[in-house]
Amino acid sequence: MAATAAALAACTAIVAGALLEGYSHLWHPLALPGAIGVPRAGGYNLLLFGLPGLLLAVLAWRLRARLPGTGLAPRLGAAMLLCSALAWAAQGALPLDPADLDAAASRLHASAWMLWWISFVAGATLVAGGVRALRAATVAAWLLVPGLAVLAPELLGAGASQRLAFAAWFGWMWRAAGPLHP
Template sequence: MKNLIETVHRHAGWLAAACCALAAWAFGHALAGYSHAQYPLAFLGARGFPQALAFNLLGFVVPGALAAAAAMALRARLPGDARWPARIGARLLMLSALAFAAQGLLPLDPDDLDGPRSQWHATAWTLWWIAAGTGAALLGGGLWRRSGWRALAGMALASSVLVVVVALAPPGLWPAGIGQRIAFGAWLGLWIVAARVPSGRGAAQP
């Protein structure tokens, strides 16, 4: 079990980021008129679009599942005396990973963006950013004073700020596609940094 946790910890994060990025590039390139700056990723998986099912699987579901596995591995590797903010933060980040995957299972309906199907997707997006922003903040704050975990704590805090700023920014402040990619990139980057945390259980600094 320990070897499995270590394997997941080392590889799940970068695989999630690579899978999402490659899917966005490949399917966006194949869809005529699609602009990464203007349109959210969910448009590539909207109902009726070419290859929508494949994009939802590779762009949301698989990366979300890998991120959830990374979150479980991180939770198992936290210092034994880690306090409640770090532990709750890790659990919320796992919830954010499941919500990320849910965005692919609940695709947008481009013919009815205010309809129930699109609203389910919007709910998954909202749950993602709330869990990601809150979880990253708690994890970063809970690990900030612990040796060996400072890089992850700093990345978690930065990720939290970027996710929340993008989610709460007034419409029109920047193109929707750019803002969403900043948020997703910061969140996926957190899992890459998490893989670099050594196995040793660092002690809190005085």
């Protein structure tokens, strides 16, 4: 399920980027082809954010059901992962306003983006506390997701850093979907 969500998001980003004149995956944010007023934005938001987010929400829900013997913290972590996946989906329902990045629409999109990575880091940490097999992947996620999403845009550009952060998130979720050994 995580691989399907990641493939859907990646293919959508590649195709939409090719259709949007002047768009650079290296420099432009991933949400730009889904911004208000951009042609085909609704479909882009559905295929990049909406459906992958809902698929990963189902994965997080199933993960929570597989954690009953690990204690309360990992189950709360799975609930945070559910919030992260729903925040990913919400980014598509709350598109950016490229004409006014300080507008309410852009602020709501940015809030969903922040909720995505903050709830992911908290959730992954809590799940890994009870699932030894996820600890190494979680340490990598601690460094990659917030580091790339928040700190690296100045160094790598918004496009590259966001895509790497999203790949790390999808990768961790894919790893968490595998067999669990508390």
